[in-house]
Amino acid sequence: MSNGTKPPFFMNRTAFTRARFIIGFLAVPVLLYLVYVISPYAQAFSIAMTDWRGVNAEPGFVGAANFRRLLDDNVFWTAVRHNGLLLVLMPLGTLVIALFFAFLLNAGGPRGVSGVRGARFYRVVFFFPQVLAVAIVAVLFQQVFRPDESGMLNAPLMALGLEPVGFLSDPGVAFWSILGVLIWQAVGFYVVLFSAGMASIPRDLYEAAQIDGATRGRLFFRVTLPLLWDTVQVGWIYLGIAALDVFAIVWVMTAEHGGPDHSTTVMAAEIYRNAFQYFKFGYASAMGVVLFFFTVAFAVVALRLSRRERVEF
């Protein structure tokens, strides 16, 4: 963009039209983004250094006090730990399941080069959870996880004479229930995405591998996965960021909003709690800043690891 600010006589015509094009294309999106996203975020950043309680006129400047308090906030660090677990497990679970299904749907057929029967149907149905608003998902799964004979999961368990599982009420189990729901919801999109990627893999590659006698597992690891690796990486980065951002499922579904006893809480829930329940907007913003840097750090590391060649004009 800075090209545009150089004196024009440095440029030849092509360089100039190129710069004009770049600026022309970036101007509107960047402007919208600065006004509606960056400026409120900048505000929130500056609030992190105040004791603002949301309704008062002049927030007092407290410097780094909020950040210092954060260091001793056990609940917040519990939340960070949960986010860390999610960061690893949610993308892993989602991608493995999605790849497995996408592979079955595209190369799981009897000849190994076509999808299983009903592939189209499965692709449609698997996507459904993605269509549901998070609030709906949360309400739904409260019903699924109910701890008595009305629960969709516990009803059959109890009919078999087993003890009901406190999917959301046992602090040792609740987190895994949440993870399950997150993966449940995310898989569909990646099945569709990977399916599209796999469909673009030339058939003859499969045929050739098959003539070579490759098993299906080998087909997947030798042909499919390497050719799909780019898409998988993008998916992994996005899921990682989503894992750091988990909020509504936890907030709506769990007891005590992140409980029982903080066993499912995540950073975003703690931020929300401090802002809209305790009206400590300053402190909440400080947490937001920390979350921001965690996410940026993750994105930078992930992008660096997955850096690939760029084609440029």
Added chain:
Amino acid sequence: MVSRTSARTAEVGLTRGQVRERRRLRLGPLSGLSHVALVVWTVLVVVPIVWTFLASVKSEDEIFGSAWSLPATPRWDNWARAWDQAHVGRYMLNSVVVVSLGTAGTMLFGAMAAYVLARYRFRGNRAVYLLFVSGLAFPVYLALTPLFFVVRNMGNLPLIGPLIGLDSYGGLVLVYIAYSLPFTVFFLSAFFRTLPQAVAEAAFVDGASHSRVFFQIMLPLARPGIVSITIFNVLGQWNQYQIPLVLLSGQAKDKWVLTQGIADISTAAGYDADWAALFAALSMAILPMLIVYTIFQRQIQAGLTAGALK
């Protein structure tokens, strides 16, 4: 399993049909298992959704009763109540307007920015890219209050103010676009980077302008990416709740979007909520999305694959 070489030698001398037969046998048991996996996942996905639809015609204590029971008599009055209370018709129309404009704007501006960032080297490129990507990293609700002031002040601009201020579709659409940009730019620029350059280079040689190359060559090539991100944005904006809550006040109820209508009859704290009507309203919100997706999934799939096949 048999090693690759031995498998190949074993196949030497067999007819084509025999080879196929062999292969089928080898894949047989796995195929059965994979069908089981697919069916199990289908059940996992479908049951909760079917349950919502069933709950929408149950009575209150049937909903809170046994999970697997069917409604004694379907109570369609839940739907009628939800339609009236949540003004589903009106709000759905509002949602359609806002989401169509929002998604269209997002895709246009997002694709433009992503393309430039992905395919042009210039000073500040990385910075602008990171600026966009960093937007993924901050929780929206922390920005809600400042955002309220930004939109309020935009409303004071001369001429266009009333169109983009508080309680206006325009304001909401612009905000939706802005908040959808990080993900769109992030995902699409990854896509643009992987596109082949030969076609574009040929076009440049033929004297095509930069924007022409973009609109007539690169954009069609990027169709799979565009299609999938469009789905993502439609879903995201359709289900958005926090932003309209702050930007469309109770004084502008005629402009409310569907999620606000639903929240109006639901409640996190669960006081005297009309649960049956809530599930009916949820069903009304889900149904069009499922139908639209099911109708267009052919095109979506086609879009995804056609582009990817180059």
Added chain:
Amino acid sequence: MADKSISRRELLRSAAVTGLLLPGALAACASPGGGGSRTPAAAATGATSAANPLGIAETSPFEVVIFDGGFGDAYARNIHQPLFAARHPSAQIKHSATKEIAKTLQPRFAGGNPPEFVNNSGDNAMDFGALAQDGQLQDLGALLDAPSWDDPAMKVRDTILPSAVELGTYDGTYCVLNYANTVWGIWYSTKLFGDNGWQVPKTWDEFTALCETIQKSGTCAPFTYAGKHPFYIYETILTLAAKIGGVEVLKNIDNLAPDAWKAEPVAKAAEAFAELGAKYLLRGTEGLDHIQTQTAHNKYQVAMLPCGSWLENEQKDTTPADFGYAMFPLPSFSESDALPYGTLHSRPGEEFFVAARSANPRAGMEYMRAMLSKEGAGKFSELVSTLTIVKGAADGRTLKPGLRSAAGRLKEAGENVTYFRFRQWYKELHDEVAAATGQLMAGRLKVAQWAERVQRKSDEIKNDTSVKKFTRA
């Protein structure tokens, strides 16, 4: 060349647009404060008269925002607003209702443009400490001293419960109207108890014996509470603690006194309920919410549960016609209890306030005066099945059985009424007590650990200078 100059002009133009818009938009969001809107426009006033003692401007509109929760907003639209409009026909009321009080209103308070009248209640309410800290709450002293709506010879102050004034006072100023008068107790079905010949227990031994009987009978589970919201059970623990050790126990807790949570009466009460939890709870209680447990109660799957007097209204759609809601006070723990049998947890709740920096605060206060009329309060009680702080307003009204029972118990309790305030003052402490109590009831925490944990949070808040402290005498 021509081509070039045009594009340069375009470039300049886009730069100019960026340059012009951006600082404006950025400066614009110099919230909290929102650029100069700090000083509110002079509040609307009118001449005072007998018909208009608070001196409202008869033609100025004002906004009423109702929390759309357990009570809905029909009471405001159909009872209070017509009442107000009958005397002030020209003052337009802009009514709205929301479940998201904090998110919809907080920016307006920060921006200096708040609605006049707010029902700040529910899970998503704005923090009163924060509002009080910044002078957003209108001093309602003039309302207390104004003549009442019904009788010009009587001040508003004398028509309402004194505890309502105490609870609505922040920093020595009465500024929050707690309108509903909630009574807590153990709820049961007179039908279920009658059919089985069960008696209301008066002592703790009778209570546990009754639980044992019910358990053995196999009819249903003896006891449950809203497991997902442990407030429902820590409420009973604290009330029992007050009954054992006297009102001081709760005052110490509210005042964040050292070791307040480790006091013996608190430990005894917690131990008693932890035992109850271990033996007599409905299966799955800890994972059920209030609606689920209350519905189980309506289906005769459980005999008793602790709740406030809003219960009957909340359950009106699932309660069988002959259920016969009734409540009894917590049984006496031992002979040496500091407070007698019949002691109740009861307090005015459901907060309303007038925004001090709104355009027309006087109208908000006048609206409150209408709410506090016999008619306004009486019809409210009938409609939402809840008592109010207006003395005698429910007399002669047709009350549902549950409310009638609660009103009767409250009358019997007389002066022996307890309450605690930390839930409103320090929401963080409330959250910690809830989390720890959930674990206590599930048997994952011992009483001593529970007390230790809660006390630590209490001390933490006490030492946190950023949190405004309150005290009660």
